[in-house]
Amino acid sequence: MDLLKTVQQVEEQLDDVDRRIFGEDQHLSGGLRVTCTEIFLNGYLSPFLWSFLERHSDIEIGVICTDSQLSLGRRDADLAIRFTRRPIETLAGHRPASVAYGVYASRGAGGDEYTPANRAQWDWIGTHDDTHNRILFGRIFPEGRFKHRVDSVLAMKSMARSGLGVTVLPCYIADRDEGLPRLELDASTDNRLDLWVLHHPDISRVYRVRPFADYVADLLKSDLDLFEGRRPLP
DSSP states (O other), X not given: XXXXXXXXXXXXXXXXXXXXXXXXXXXXOEEEEEEEOHHHIIIIIXXXXXXXXXXXXXXXXXXXXXXXXXXXXXXXXXXXXXXXXXXXXXXXXXXXXXXXXXXXXXXSTTGGGOOGGGGGGOOEEEESOHHHHHHHHTTTOTTOOEEEEESSHHHHHHHXXXXXXXXXXXXXXXXXXXXXXXXXXXXXXXXXXXXXXXXXXXXTTOTTHXXXXXXXXXXXXXXXXXXTTOSOOO
């Protein structure tokens, strides 16, 4: 046990040295590792990366798409965009937006059959994770039944758009899709998560971290009504 503890302490010290060396980097060039979920990258952020890179062409962005919270202390990534109610206290950053959810089904391919009058008979699309289903769906339809289950939010959106059922999606993903109307106009904020742009305090002075963090935060603030489900629907 003493040996294991010593090894862990050495690893932590090496991570600390690595962060501090990186934290002195004053160049607007080089690699920047960003972690976020796949749904956030594909559903929102990706089209805006070009605009940032046009201004900072010497920065090389590497995006790590995962639902896991990579360690910024070990520099698994330099910057994280996370959906959470409370980030790890040792991290610094912005909270530019919160995320509301809505109930959606396809406008065609059977979607017109879903009305408030027959809500009890709706076919719902959920995930394989019942804990996730309870968090995401529980307060919206506590007695609903799942007909289909998938393993990602993008798959839920795709199946709903194909007319295979009703699902709950983040408003920022679904409200811009004219083929996927919101069945119930009021967005749900019961299980709302905040959206954070986070980094380790030791790298706050790295020039290429700051402009990207500020850029993403400004983007989210400009689309605050979209993320909070208040933008006029198509």
